[in-house]
Amino acid sequence: MGGRFWDPDGAEYGLPTFPFRMAPDGYATRRQLRAAGLRPGGQLAAAQLLWFSNRRRRAGQPPTLRVAYLYHRDLAKPVRPMTPAKWAALDKANAARRVCPECRIDAGYRIPTSLGMCVSCAYPEDQRAV
Known part of the structure; x- marks a missing residue:
């Protein structure tokens, strides 16, 4: 070999x-x-x-x-199991990633890092047509 x-x-x-x-x-x-x-x-x-x-x-x-x-x-x-404190910290971090920095509204999804804001703020002209 x-x-x-x-x-x-x-x-x-x-x-x-x-x-x-x-x-x-x-x-x-x-x-x-x-x-x-x-x-x-x-x-x-x-x-x-x-x-x-x-x-x-x-x-x-x-x-x-x-x-x-x-x-x-x-x-x-x-692997060490997740403690309740770790689960709480993870939930808090994910919740923070759902808040749009422009309009301060919870988008209901994690904000894409490529946009840096929710889709409604990134493309306002598309939202008016709906």
């Missing part, structure tokens, strides 16, 4: 390194841990995945080197 980023001993990259989708069993990314109801729990990255990505590549530019850090599954801890 070989490849451009095959370095299971970490001699070249400092951490054990594997090509994309070739991580051995027992390792997981943060997203994979979260999907399993786990968190890294203070452990440092144990290995990494490296690959080249063309996703945001511009014409004439080289592909971007991407990295995903891997953690030991057996050292991961369960």
Whole structure:
């Protein structure tokens, strides 16, 4: 088995390194841990995945080197449950994002950051026709 980023001993990259989708069993990314109801729990990255990505590549530019850090599954801890205080803080933050800074009215949805205000304030000419 070989490849451009095959370095299971970490001699070249400092951490054990594997090509994309070739991580051995027992390792997981943060997203994979979260999907399993786990968190890294203070452990440092144990290995990494490296690959080249063309996703945001511009014409004439080289592909971007991407990295995903891997953690030991057996050292991961369960995700901490949300406390009532955290739920209350989250509700308060979401409520604040629904208030339009222009008209100060609760829009009933989170204000788009691209507009910076509710749709009625952003496009007043469209609202008059209705």
